Amino acid sequence: MTPAIEVTNLAYSYHDGTEALRGVSFKIQNDECVGLIGPNGAGKSTLLLHLNGLLPEKRGNHSAVAIFGESISTENVNEIHREVAVLFQNPDDQLFCPTVYDDVAFGPRQWGMSEEEIKFKVGKILAQVGIPHFENRSPHHLSGGEKQRVCLAGLLICDPKILVLDEPTRDLDPRGRRELLQILKNIPTTKIIASHDLELIVNLCARTIVLDHGKIVADGDTLDLLSNEKMMLEHGLEKPHSLQHLHPHK
Amino acid sequence: MRHDFIDRYSRQKSPIHNLSTSLKVVTAISALIVIVALPHKSWLVFSLLALLIIPVIVLSKLPIRFLLLRLIMLEPFVLGVSILSLFKEGGTIIFISIVIKSTLALLIMLLLSNTTPFEQILTLLKKIKIPPLMVTILALFYRYLFVLIDESEKMQRARMSRTFTNSKKHIWKSRIQMISELFIRSTERAERIYSAMRARGWS
Numbered sequence: 001m002t003p004a005i006e007v008t009n010l011a012y013s014y015h016d017g018t019e020a021l022r023g024v025s026f027k028i029q030n031d032e033c034v035g036l037i038g039p040n041g042a043g044k045s046t047l048l049l050h051l052n053g054l055l056p057e058k059r060g061n062h063s064a065v066a067i068f069g070e071s072i073s074t075e076n077v078n079e080i081h082r083e084v085a086v087l088f089q090n091p092d093d094q095l096f097c098p099t100v101y102d103d104v105a106f107g108p109r110q111w112g113m114s115e116e117e118i119k120f121k122v123g124k125i126l127a128q129v130g131i132p133h134f135e136n137r138s139p140h141h142l143s144g145g146e147k148q149r150v151c152l153a154g155l156l157i158c159d160p161k162i163l164v165l166d167e168p169t170r171d172l173d174p175r176g177r178r179e180l181l182q183i184l185k186n187i188p189t190t191k192i193i194a195s196h197d198l199e200l201i202v203n204l205c206a207r208t209i210v211l212d213h214g215k216i217v218a219d220g221d222t223l224d225l226l227s228n229e230k231m232m233l234e235h236g237l238e239k240p241h242s243l244q245h246l247h248p249h250k
Numbered sequence: 251m252r253h254d255f256i257d258r259y260s261r262q263k264s265p266i267h268n269l270s271t272s273l274k275v276v277t278a279i280s281a282l283i284v285i286v287a288l289p290h291k292s293w294l295v296f297s298l299l300a301l302l303i304i305p306v307i308v309l310s311k312l313p314i315r316f317l318l319l320r321l322i323m324l325e326p327f328v329l330g331v332s333i334l335s336l337f338k339e340g341g342t343i344i345f346i347s348i349v350i351k352s353t354l355a356l357l358i359m360l361l362l363s364n365t366t367p368f369e370q371i372l373t374l375l376k377k378i379k380i381p382p383l384m385v386t387i388l389a390l391f392y393r394y395l396f397v398l399i400d401e402s403e404k405m406q407r408a409r410m411s412r413t414f415t416n417s418k419k420h421i422w423k424s425r426i427q428m429i430s431e432l433f434i435r436s437t438e439r440a441e442r443i444y445s446a447m448r449a450r451g452w453s
Contacts, residue, residue, distance in 0.1 A: 052411050082414045093404040094412075096424070096431040106424070110415045140434065154412065 002069040003027040004162055004190040005051060010064035012046060012056060020046040022214040028190060035201035035222060036194040038211035039236030044194040045089065047211065048164050051192070052084035053077040067162065082107075085160035089167045091147035095139035100126070100150050103139060107158040125153045129183055145176030152183065165193045169200055198226060198240040210235055256395075259312050259364040266310035266361075271370040272377075278362040285355050290347035299354055303361070310365050320360050321353065328352040368392050390443070397439075402432055 005028040012021040020043045028034050036044050049055040050065050053072040063072045072080050088094050097103035104122045113121075126132050129149040139147060148171065155163065168184070169177045181203055184191065195201060201208055201222060208225050210218040212235040218225050226232065227243045260267075266274075281299070288295055307317065332348035335341045362371075372392075375385050405428050413421065 049407070054407055054411055078414045078416065081411050084411075086408075086411045088404065088408050090404065092435070093401070094408040096405055096409065096428045098427070107412050107414070110413065110417075110420055140438070158412070158414075 001029065003066075004030045004032070004068060005192070006066040006069070007047075007050070008064050008066075010047070010050060012043075012050065020214055021050075024211070024214070024216055026209060026216060026219060028192060031188065031190055032207060033191040033193070033205045035205035035208040036192060036211060037196070037198065037201060037208060037237060038217075042211045042235075043214040044211055045166055046214075048086060048166050048192070048194055051162070051164050052086055053080045054086075082158055083160060084162045084164060085155035085158060086164045087148075087151055087155060087166060087168055089170060091144070091151045091171070092140075094151045094154065095147060098138060099135065100131075100137045100139060100142075101135040103150060104154045104157055106154060121157055122153075125157045126150075128156065129153045130179055144171035145173065145180075148172060148176070148180065149183075152180075156187070160189060162190045162192070163187065165191065165195075167195055167197075168193065169195060169197045198237065199242055202226060202240055202242055210237070212236070255399075257363045257368060259310075259316070260367045262311065264309060264311040264365070266306060266365045269365075271366055271374050274362055274366050275371060275374055278358050281358050282355055285351050285358075288351065290344055292347075296350050296354070303354070303357060306361060310361060312361070312364055316364075317357070317360060321356060324356050325353070328356070394439070394443070398432070398436060401435065402428070405432070 005026075007027075008025050010021055010024040011019070013019045024043075024047060036047070038044055046055065051067075053059075053065070059072075059074055065072050067080055067083055070076060095103050097106060101122055104125060105118045108118045108121065122135060123132070126134055129152050131146055131149050131153075134142075134146070134150070137146075139150060142150065148168065165184075168180060172180060177197075177200070181200060184193075184204060191204070193201065193205060205222050207220065208218075208222040209216055210225060210231070217235060218228075218231060223243065226240055229239045232239050285299065307314070328349060332345050332352070335344040335348060338344065369389075372385055372389055375388070376382065409424055409428060413424075
């Protein structure tokens, strides 16, 4: 079966020569939910930006990332944007429209959906993410959690096949976090979640990839990896509390 | 966007970089005053100044390509101002003079900003009793310019990842929305920065 995401020997350096990724390879199957963890500066965000073709800036003939077997190229990058949706760390970066409605409608308007249908869909999606009737609110007066949901709604309305989330719980209070967890659980698409919120990873992802210094240092079953205290500490992480008293073989 | 796009080379080492900040700033400003004060058609002095700048460029070890590209980037502003003189009687000569004068001035400022770290210029300004408010404004300007660039780049990224068409109309429309949003955020950020500064005793 063609993997949803296939990354082969991906390397990337920033302008100043800093090596952000050095030879990263992995495959993610359809409908998998994979956690991506690692210390600050490990290259998580950089890796995520490659998954929908925002990086590298200059594309050669050969791309290290393939989505559903199709290597990302200048020709198909628009489709890739539609297939792979990215939720960015800071919701404010994503919300630039004057109203919530406009922002959620940003995607569908591009492929010429009728305004009536958009209106219906926006209402439905806003309800799905738990903020019904927010259409006419202005994004910069929403709370952090509400902004996050508007962002998510703007992505979900495009029916992406892969959802890429960068630190989705960073600005959320515990209730907002728990609700987001439920929303994410109910979205059946392939997901890759980068986070320092290890409990979230334990809750959502069966598989985890550990990234440090731009390299994959571990890739496997979440419970196995995250309860490996030595490995976790070595890479600036720690064993999550919920696994502290868990028998290794469950 | 590179963070150091204004003064990428300001922290290198070269005979010019090693000169004292005050010497560089005073020379640059006097040169500017001379250039501004020169009457049109002083071709000889123009070429003399240009000749004087060449050894500075060589000694500073700045890449010529970089300087030229920056000049080309700034030239539209010069042309925008000087083009009006073409409609005057004998305007061609004035036009050429203005272009030469402003290009020289720009080159000098480019050299100064790329051979002297900005904070050293600020320290000097404080020393020579430039009103502290103005120095603070310059310092904040320099500091938050990069935050703004970062922010616009991130917004750009988020927008691109939700763009599925190549339609120019659509791209320009969302670009305009982004710019206006950036304005709003800048004023809001300014308020937050101001309160954070006051919270730490600034007055």
